[in-house]
Amino acid sequence: MRAAHLLRLIFWRLVSSIPALIGVVVITFILMRVLPGDPAVFFSSGPTAGQEEIENLRRQMGLDKPMYVQLGIYLKDVASGNLGRSILTGQAVTKDIAQRLPASLELTLTALLIAIVVSIPLGILAALRSGTWIDHLVRFLCTLGVCMPTFVSGLVLIFIFYFVLGWAPDPTGRIDIFAAQPPNITGFLLIDFALTGNWSGWWAAFSQIILPACTMALFVLAPLARMTRASMLAVLRSEFIRTARSIGMSEWRITIVYALRNALIPVITIAGIVFSTMLGANVLVEKVFSWPGVASYTLDALVASDYAPVQGFVLLMATIFVMVNLIVDILYGLMDPRMSIG
Amino acid sequence: MNLNRRDCLTGALALSVASLGNDALAQSREATLRQVMGGNVNTLDPTVPGASRESAGMSMSIYDRLITFGRKQVNGNWVFDQSVIVPELAERVETSADRRKITLHIRSNATWHDGTPVTAEDIKWSLDRCVSAKSLAPPQFQSGSMYKPEQFRIAGPRVVEILLDEPNRLAIGNLGLPYAIMINSTLAKKHATADDPWALKWLQANAAASGAYMVESFRPGEAVTLRRNPNWKSGPNGKPAHFERVICQSVPEASTRANLVERGDADIVLDLQVSDIAAVRARDVAKVVSNTQTNGFTHISFNTQVAPFNNVKVRQAFAAAFPYNEMFKAALFGRGQPLFGATWSGSPTSPDFPAPMPNHTDLARAKALLVEAGYPNGLDVTFNFALSYAAVAEPMAALMKESLAKIGVNLTIQKLPDTQLSTLQSEKKLSFYMDTGSAWLPATYYFFWVYFTRAQRWNLANWDNPRVFELVNKARTETNQAAYDAYCREMISIMAAETPLVLAFQANIDAVMAKKIDGFTYHFHRQLDYRDLRRV
Numbered sequence: 023m024r025a026a027h028l029l030r031l032i033f034w035r036l037v038s039s040i041p042a043l044i045g046v047v048v049i050t051f052i053l054m055r056v057l058p059g060d061p062a063v064f065f066s067s068g069p070t071a072g073q074e075e076i077e078n079l080r081r082q083m084g085l086d087k088p089m090y091v092q093l094g095i096y097l098k099d100v101a102s103g104n105l106g107r108s109i110l111t112g113q114a115v116t117k118d119i120a121q122r123l124p125a126s127l128e129l130t131l132t133a134l135l136i137a138i139v140v141s142i143p144l145g146i147l148a149a150l151r152s153g154t155w156i157d158h159l160v161r162f163l164c165t166l167g168v169c170m171p172t173f174v175s176g177l178v179l180i181f182i183f184y185f186v187l188g189w190a191p192d193p194t195g196r197i198d199i200f201a202a203q204p205p206n207i208t209g210f211l212l213i214d215f216a217l218t219g220n221w222s223g224w225w226a227a228f229s230q231i232i233l234p235a236c237t238m239a240l241f242v243l244a245p246l247a248r249m250t251r252a253s254m255l256a257v258l259r260s261e262f263i264r265t266a267r268s269i270g271m272s273e274w275r276i277t278i279v280y281a282l283r284n285a286l287i288p289v290i291t292i293a294g295i296v297f298s299t300m301l302g303a304n305v306l307v308e309k310v311f312s313w314p315g316v317a318s319y320t321l322d323a324l325v326a327s328d329y330a331p332v333q334g335f336v337l338l339m340a341t342i343f344v345m346v347n348l349i350v351d352i353l354y355g356l357m358d359p360r361m362s363i364g
Numbered sequence: 365m366n367l368n369r370r371d372c373l374t375g376a377l378a379l380s381v382a383s384l385g386n387d388a389l390a391q392s393r394e395a396t397l398r399q400v401m402g403g404n405v406n407t408l409d410p411t412v413p414g415a416s417r418e419s420a421g422m423s424m425s426i427y428d429r430l431i432t433f434g435r436k437q438v439n440g441n442w443v444f445d446q447s448v449i450v451p452e453l454a455e456r457v458e459t460s461a462d463r464r465k466i467t468l469h470i471r472s473n474a475t476w477h478d479g480t481p482v483t484a485e486d487i488k489w490s491l492d493r494c495v496s497a498k499s500l501a502p503p504q505f506q507s508g509s510m511y512k513p514e515q516f517r518i519a520g521p522r523v524v525e526i527l528l529d530e531p532n533r534l535a536i537g538n539l540g541l542p543y544a545i546m547i548n549s550t551l552a553k554k555h556a557t558a559d560d561p562w563a564l565k566w567l568q569a570n571a572a573a574s575g576a577y578m579v580e581s582f583r584p585g586e587a588v589t590l591r592r593n594p595n596w597k598s599g600p601n602g603k604p605a606h607f608e609r610v611i612c613q614s615v616p617e618a619s620t621r622a623n624l625v626e627r628g629d630a631d632i633v634l635d636l637q638v639s640d641i642a643a644v645r646a647r648d649v650a651k652v653v654s655n656t657q658t659n660g661f662t663h664i665s666f667n668t669q670v671a672p673f674n675n676v677k678v679r680q681a682f683a684a685a686f687p688y689n690e691m692f693k694a695a696l697f698g699r700g701q702p703l704f705g706a707t708w709s710g711s712p713t714s715p716d717f718p719a720p721m722p723n724h725t726d727l728a729r730a731k732a733l734l735v736e737a738g739y740p741n742g743l744d745v746t747f748n749f750a751l752s753y754a755a756v757a758e759p760m761a762a763l764m765k766e767s768l769a770k771i772g773v774n775l776t777i778q779k780l781p782d783t784q785l786s787t788l789q790s791e792k793k794l795s796f797y798m799d800t801g802s803a804w805l806p807a808t809y810y811f812f813w814v815y816f817t818r819a820q821r822w823n824l825a826n827w828d829n830p831r832v833f834e835l836v837n838k839a840r841t842e843t844n845q846a847a848y849d850a851y852c853r854e855m856i857s858i859m860a861a862e863t864p865l866v867l868a869f870q871a872n873i874d875a876v877m878a879k880k881i882d883g884f885t886y887h888f889h890r891q892l893d894y895r896d897l898r899r900v
Contacts, residue, residue, distance in 0.1 A: 059783030063790045063821075065414035070503040072820050076790070078498050079413045109414040111584035112407045112568040121583075177619060185623050192629045194400070194615050199587065200393065312615045314586045322585070327783040 032348065039344040046340040047100060047333065051093055054329045061085075061327040065109050083109075083329075100337070106330030110323055115334040119316060123338070124209025125196055126308070126315035130300045132212075132231055133238035138293065141243045145250025145289075146282065152255060160251070164244035176237040176310040183233060190233050191226070194312040198226050234311040238304055242296045249292045253285040287357055294350035298343050394899060395608040397881075399892055400621045400630045404585045404614040409567040410542040411499035420542040421891020422588060422612065425605075427545035427573040428598045430454040430468055430487070431536065435885050435896075441655055442885035442896070446537060446805065452598045453482060453546050453574065463531035463843055470522040473597050476548040476574045484518045489549035491516040491524070497562035501543040507810065508538035530841045533848075537805045542889055548572035574598070576605040576895045587613040590894070599895060606883075606898040625650055625876050631899075632877040632884070634892060638697060641874050653875045655886035656701045660802030661718040662756070664764075665825045665865035667795045672745070677737035679863040682796075683723050684730035687767045692869055694759035699874075703867035712860070715852035717808040721860055721867050731771045742772020748797040750785040756871070757798050790821040798868075799824070804888045808852040809839035816855075816864065825864035832858055 062080040080086050084095060099106065105115035141164075148160040167175075183190040191198055196211055204223055207214045212231070215224035257263065258281055266276050305317035316335060323331035403418045410423040434448025449457060456469040474482040492513040494501040505511075509532035519525045528535055538544060547567070555566035563572075571579045576599060577590035590610040599605065613630075615621050622640035624630035626649050636644070644650050666673035666682070673679055688704040706712070706720035734742070747764065749757035758779075765775040780788070788794050801815050801824065815824050817833045832855055839851040875884050875892075878899075885896045 058787070059781055060787040060790075061783060063787045064783040066500075067414075067786075070507060070814065071413070071500055072503055072822075075413060075500065075503060076821070082413075082498075110406055112412065112414070113584060118584075177617075180620065180623065185627065188627075192624055192627070193620055194613060194624070195586065199398065199611055199613055200396065309616045310620065312613070312617070312620065314583070318616065319585065325782070 028352070032352075035348050035351075036344070043337065043340055043344070044097075047097065047337055048093065050333050050336040051096060052089075054327070054332055055089060055092075057327065059327045061109065061329065064327060096333070105334035105337070108323060108328055108331045110326055110328045110331070111319075115330045118319060118331065119334060119338060121209075122314055122316045122319050125313060126301055126304070126317060128196075128210045128212065129231060129234055129238065129307070129313060129315060130297060130304065132235040133242070133300060133304075134293065134297050136235055136239040137242045137246055137296075140239065141246035142250050142286075142289070144243070145247040146254055146277070148247065148251040149254035149258065150277065152251070157251075160247060164247050167240040167242075168244040170240070171306070172237055172241050172304070173306040173310050175240055176234065176307055179233050179237055180310070191229055193230075193233060193310070195314060196227060196230055197223075198230070201226060234307050234313055237310075238300060238307050242300060245292050245296055246289065249289050250285065253288045254281060257281045257285045283357065287354060290350055290353050290357065294346045298339070298346050301342060302339050392609065396611060397607040397609070397894060397897060397899075398611045398613065398629070398631050399894075400613050400615040400624055400633050402614070402616055402618060402621065402635045405582075405588050405612065406584050407568040408571050408579060408582060409499075409564065410545070411494075411497065411501040412564055412568050413498075413500055415500065417889070418612075418891060420889050421887075421893070423542050423545055424887075424889065424891070425575055425577045425590065425610070425894040426571050426579060427547075427575045428453040428474075429541070429544045429546060430539045431457060432540050433537075433888075438655075441653055442883070443655060443658070444885065444887045446540075446888070449536060449540070450600075452540075453487075457536065459536070464528045466526040466528070466535060467519065468524045468526070470524065471597060472522060474574060475595055475597075476551070476572070477578050477593060478548065478551065479595075480548070480550065482546070482548075482574055484520070484522055484524050486549045487524045487546060488516050488518050489552075490545065490547045491526070493547065493562045494544060497564060499543075499562070499564060504541065504543050504804075505538055507805070507813070508532050508535040510535065510538065531843050532841060533807060533839075534805050534810060537807075541804050546574065548574070577610060580609075585614060587611060605895045607894060610894045622876075625878070628878060631881055632875065632892065632897070634873060634875050634890075636874065636876050638699075641876060644876055651877050651879050651881070653877070653884050654699065654872045655875075656870050657802065657873050657886075657890060658701075658870060659804070659806035659888050660800060660890070661703060661870055662798070662800050662868040663824060663865045664798045664868055665794075665796070666863075667792065667826050668862075668864045669792070669826045669828070670795060672737070672739065672743055673795065675737050676862060677733045678739070678743075681730045681733035681737060681771065682768070682773075683863050683866050684726045684733065685764075685767050685771050685773070686723070686866065687725050687763050688723065688868075689725070690763050691760045694763060695756045696869060696871055699872045701870040703869050709860075710857060711853050712856045715808055715849040715856070717806075717811050717852065717856060718867055718870065719856075721856075723866060725767075727767070727770055734771055734773075739772070742774065744774045744776070745796050746776045746778055748778050748780050748785060748788070748794055750782045750799065751779050752782050753799070754779055760798065760868070789824075792826045802890070806888065808855065809836050809848075812836050812855050812859075813840070816859065827862070827864035829858060829862065829864075 062076050062083060062085055066075040066079050084092055108115050108118055111118055144160045148157045151157055180193045184193055197204060204211055205214050205218050207217055211227040212224060215227055263276060263281060266280055302317060305321050308315040308318035320332055320335040401418060403416055405418045405422045407415045407419045408426065410420040430453050432450045432452045434445040434450050435442045436445040453471055453474055454468040455471045458467040470482055470484060470487060476482060494505050495510055495512055509528045509530055515527045517525045517527065551572040552563040552567060556563040569582060576593055576596045578593050580589040580591045582588050592605055592608045594604050596604050618637045619640065621633050622636050625633050626644060641652060645652050666679050668674055692698060692702050703718055703720050704723040706722045709722055747761055761777045765777060768775050803811055803814060812832060813836045814822050816827050817823065817836055835851045835855050839848055842848040842851065873886065873890060877884060880899050881897060882900045883896045883898050885893060887893055
């Protein structure tokens with residue numbers, strides 16, 4: 023019965039998020055058009071392009087119609103899965119996003135994995151030794167990570183590991199540009215190479231992703247480690263831990279099995295938020311490492327007032343936020359039986 | 365995961381194959397040219413509205429045009445020379461005595477990338493497309509007096525004629541521009557639709573060409589990979605290009621581009637930051653080839669139709685107040701060609717344009733002119749420039765503000781996003797701003813035609829001078845060189861007197877490349893032409 027309940031829950035959560043998504047689409051649509059600057063003029067570049075070319079392009083982009091008609095057409099297109107065409111790349115936005123989203127997701131997930139693997143032990147350590155020099159050291163490291171803008175830490179890492187030491191391959195994209203393109207199965211290079219058993223390819227992709235992933239991980243160490251520490255401290259002071267100690271359980275069992283499981287619940291929420299934020303906000307990392315992801319794609323489009331990609335990206339982000347929140351809620355239920363997800 | 369003996373063996377085999385392949389890899393690296401750039405190639409067809417400048421450069425190596433231009437050495441560097449017409453897909457070009465008929469003889473052994481021969485029908489279709497498609501090509505072709513398909517006629521096997529209603533100095537030149545690509549019409553027509561009879565959509569992501577390179581992969585915004593066309597006959601000596609493979613990759617971060625070329629991982633880059641170029645030069649790790657962008661200019665324009673700049677004295681006052689030398693040093697570190705400080709007055713010494721204009725810093729004169737214009741107490745003015753040009757414009761604007769304050773002008777500096785600036789410019793709503801202009805066919809009258817006449821978008825200063833318009837139209841069809849030169853001189857002298865805008869300078873373009881790369885040529889399109897380059 024539990025599985026059926028879960029499915030019903032997922033269904034209703036998705037249905038109830040539709041009005042929010044429509045709101046997001048409408049607001050982005052209007053915002054883009056309120057911004058000063060006419061894309062038809064901008065894209066009719068070339069010193070011989072005159073008013074006629076501008077009008078042609080405006081017609082082609084549908085900008086000659088009143089805004090409510092444009093909005094109606096756009097909503098209809100979105101409903102049928104068509105997000106329009108990007109002028110900047112000349113491709114359908116859905117195709118661009120399909121090509122670039124895996125790159126962003128792979129980078130963000132790898133970064134999140136690194137951040138979690140590093141920050142949770144750090145947080146636990148800081149909580150167990152709270153007030154000592156270890157605690158201060160962890161605080162210092164986290165502050166350092168969050169203080170340094172990602173493009174600075176990215177450039178520093180490139181300078182050290184690529185330019186000076188020559189350990190890292192050149193920081194341009196997901197794979198060595200001279201190598202043949204990998205098989206496209208899932209779009210996640212690390213998974214695709216593993217699936218085809220091409221381990222030298224896997225290693226090449228891994229050595230490309232490690233620097234940008236570390237750059238991003240550095241930036242999000244702080245919220246994860248600090249949240250782990252705070253909630254660990256709260257749990258360690260609670261009565262069931264005191265009881266466990268009084269009946270003589272081993273310190274290890276108390277910390278890992280009883281305290282950590284309860285302490286991780288707020289950390290999951292934070293991780294969900296951190297993930298969604300990273301996906302959209304890693305534009306600087308993508309720029310610095312020439313990473314062909316969705317965020318740098320959208321920034322280019324925004325600068326050029328290329329409406330369709332920006333609208334498509336915001337819709338995508340909104341959808342991902344909805345999904346991540348749903349997953350976080352489901353994980354809650356798994357972590358804490360008291361939680362009813364309904 | 366289970367690791368069994370078979371996996372281990374496969375792994376060992378893969379490793380040994382990989383080490384065997386190292387030699388081959390090194391060899392192919394030698395034969396590969398890797399360019400990194402900040403911008404990106406967004407279409408393979410450069411005529412598509414929205415095509416980036418990089419796309420125009422890329423098309424030069426993928427497509428052939430009927431003709432191309434020669435090159436000459438200037439200060440030890442190769443620079444394009446449009447006074448020399450070199451055959452490309454047409455092996456011979458003849459112009460009739462009245463200069464109203466151009467006859468093109470198509471190369472007999474030329475083939476498309478798919479191996480089929482280039483026919484007169486293909487050429488006719490491609491030329492028709494240049495004047496008929498809803499693209500950037502028709503307005504360009506109009507500058508060469510080519511308006512409609514009826515002007516292109518098949519006159520025999522491999523012979524095509526262009527019929528002009530009037531002699532036009534730019535007609536042949538237009539055939540060598542990126543828009544004049546020659547397309548495999550049989551292939552393109554297969555992808556044409558009722559809505560899109562010229563296959564603009566399909567050709568944006570696919571090539572139907574005959575040029576020196578074939579497209580191996582095209583990922584807009586990431587990279588383009590080209591493979592050499594072994595059957596290319598349109599080049600000098602009819603030989604294929606030097607590099608077997610070309611990789612053109614977008615690397616948005618300028619310092620990363622500098623790192624790549626310094627470490628030898630990239631072979632050539634055209635858009636480094638000034639500070640990085642200085643560092644490369646100082647460390648002597650790569651070759652820097654600097655050329656003045658002779659077919660472009662940076663300008664400071666006034667809106668000549670709107671107060672206060674509809675008053676010629678105000679414009680002259682401003683032109684006398686700008687601190688030219690300081691601006692040139694601050695914006696470009698003095699690297700480029702100044703377009704101020706000429707010593708002539710009245711008529712210019714040369715009919716060429718852009719060339720230095722007789723503008724000098726003279727605050728006393730500026731002050732006097734402003735009083736004469738009726739602004740004894742000075743005035744308030746807003747100055748605009750595009751965000752993307754801030755690195756150059758910002759220091760200049762600060763110096764202008766300081767200098768103008770001395771004659772009582774209070775300058776408000778306002779940076780605008782590029783799209784907003786171009787929109788306001790085309791709506792003629794900017795009063796006083798700075799930008800750049802350039803022309804693929806740098807003839808004096810052409811610059812005046814595009815940038816200084818008619819009620820149209822690119823009339824930079826919104827300038828309407830009937831005499832200049834008359835001169836431009838005369839120069840366009842003038843076949844006598846001395847008469848043409850006289851028209852050009854008069855245009856320039858009217859501009860100097862009226863000061864609709866101030867020319868600031870021509871910036872340098874610095875190509876940074878591995879020391880073994882040879883043959884770099886500065887072209888009118890200001891991009892790389894891979895066909896020029898060799899590794900020595």
